[in-house]
Amino acid sequence: MFKYETHLHTREASACASASGAEQAARYKELGYDGIIVTDHFFNGNCTAEIRDATDPAEKIALFCKGYENAKAEGDRIGLKVFFGWEYCYNGADLLTYGLDKDWLLRNPDVCAISVFDYCRRVHRDGGYIVHAHPFREAGYLNEIRLLPQWTDAVEAYNCGNSSRDMDARASWYAQQYGKPVTAGTDNHHLTADPISGVFTEAPLMTVQDYINAVANREVGLVIP
Numbered sequence: 001m002f003k004y005e006t007h008l009h010t011r012e013a014s015a016c017a018s019a020s021g022a023e024q025a026a027r028y029k030e031l032g033y034d035g036i037i038v039t040d041h042f043f044n045g046n047c048t049a050e051i052r053d054a055t056d057p058a059e060k061i062a063l064f065c066k067g068y069e070n071a072k073a074e075g076d077r078i079g080l081k082v083f084f085g086w087e088y089c090y091n092g093a094d095l096l097t098y099g100l101d102k103d104w105l106l107r108n109p110d111v112c113a114i115s116v117f118d119y120c121r122r123v124h125r126d127g128g129y130i131v132h133a134h135p136f137r138e139a140g141y142l143n144e145i146r147l148l149p150q151w152t153d154a155v156e157a158y159n160c161g162n163s164s165r166d167m168d169a170r171a172s173w174y175a176q177q178y179g180k181p182v183t184a185g186t187d188n189h190h191l192t193a194d195p196i197s198g199v200f201t202e203a204p205l206m207t208v209q210d211y212i213n214a215v216a217n218r219e220v221g222l223v224i225p
């Protein structure tokens with residue numbers, strides 16, 4: 001069995017995170033995980049002020065990828081897979097986006113200037129995969145629940161950052177209603193994060209595409225702490 005974190009932030013790119021990419025990689029290695037997917041808050045979410053204020057697209061993207069790159073360098077050193085993704089924000093609907101890379105960001109500098117629907121179209125056109133993170137979370141920073149079943153591929157049915165398990169139960173119900181695959185993630189921002197979630201697989205994941213295929217084919221188990 002192989003274990004992966006699917007939802008994780010780094011302080012290099014997420015304003016609300018305190019752990020660096022390298023620290024996150026080291027911690028998951030210690031916890032016995034086989035890999036992590038770095039999903040920092042995107043340009044339209046809670047990214048760092050430095051990223052938000054950067055006007056040159058190449059510089060903005062370089063700053064955004066730092067957390068992933070630092071985690072990847074550490075992962076390569078210690079033997080932990082590190083994959084890239086991000087958490088796109090649409091007024092409270094958080095869309096974990098997997099399968100696209102830094103080059104894709106460089107080729108799509110207008111990605112936050114287009115509508116969420118055009119964003120989803122473009123992500124799918126280019127082979128990306130969208131998991132709706134904690135769709136039923138209720139928190140002070142969220143004004144409403146927004147569901148986008150026709151635009152998303154899978155549902156995060158367990159998230160350690162949800163303040164009540166009812167929110168996960170509703171997410172599972174939602175996924176079931178629409179016949180969507182499910183994932184689980186910690187939404188880890190800090191080295192103190194506890195408990196830790198994620199997914200497990202029978203076969204090792206060598207690329208983020210392997211992760212996408214495993215989710216789409218319903219070959220992942222959920223790590224429910």
Ligand SMILES: [Zn+2]
Nearest residue numbers: 009014016046
């Ligand atoms: Zn955050």
Ligand SMILES: [Zn+2]
Nearest residue numbers: 007009087187
């Ligand atoms: Zn998150």
